[in-house]
Amino acid sequence: MTYGSRSIICDAGSGLVALGQRLLQDETTEIDIALTHFHIDHVMGLPFFAPLFETGVRVRLLANEAVLSCSVEEMMRRLFAQPFIPMGIDAIRADLSFQDLSDVAMHSVGDATIECLELCHPGGNTAFRIRHRDKSVVYTGDFSHFEADQMSTLTAWMDNADLGILETTFTPQNYDPHKSFGHTHWRAAGQIAAQAKKWLGVHHHHLADDHTLDLVDQELRAAFPNGRLGKDGQTIWL
Secondary structure, X not given: OXXXXXXXXXXXXXXXXXXXXXXXXXXXXXXXXXXXXXXXXXXXXXXXXXXXXXXXXXXXXXXXXXXXXXXXXXXXXXXXXXXXXXXXXXXXXXXXXXXXOOOOOEEEEOOEEEEEEEOOOOOOOEEEEEEEOOXXXXXXXXXXOOOHHHHHHHHHHHOOOOEEEEEXXXXXXXXXXXXXXXXXXXXHHHXXXXXXXXXXXXXXXXXXXXXXXXXXXHHHHHHOOOEXXXXXXXXXXX
């Protein structure tokens, strides 16, 4: 989410690499990265995020440390080290800082705000509701949809949200053998996001090819006219 010279990024998977190049081209100098959790598919782009190695850029990593296994800084020091990466965190040239989101209910990020909601996932996960002026975006990260209280709050967050971004790793047909994985499927996500103005299903299963995803997208759109699967490089103006 970019506004003015500032960007808020949710999670830091492989897509962060190309995004980093784009942010440098756009001369974005204030970057906040909100991490739902620290599983490798959500942080693997950080060592290859070009703005981290540019002077004059401010990068802040945010996470709700109360629901995760370690602090943001500790995670970065583990990631930027052998045997994973042949450089230490001292290689970073940007003005890097860390913020724990667990101390207050709502945080300011420039003139936007961010709220957290703990969701069920092995090792913890935090959904985010980000508001800027009269616009709101809800981003779930990874979650299982069986916790009734959590789903009640998440559904309320989606009510009239300008955009919901929900993980839809599985389909209703292949979900049952994977219930313990801490993910959901597109039909459950669509029911949660039914009152959002629009929503995207993301975090596609790594074995799903484009043809399979096209079929899922058609079925999803038929069931939920306000939803669709997200695509790499997609831009949405709010």
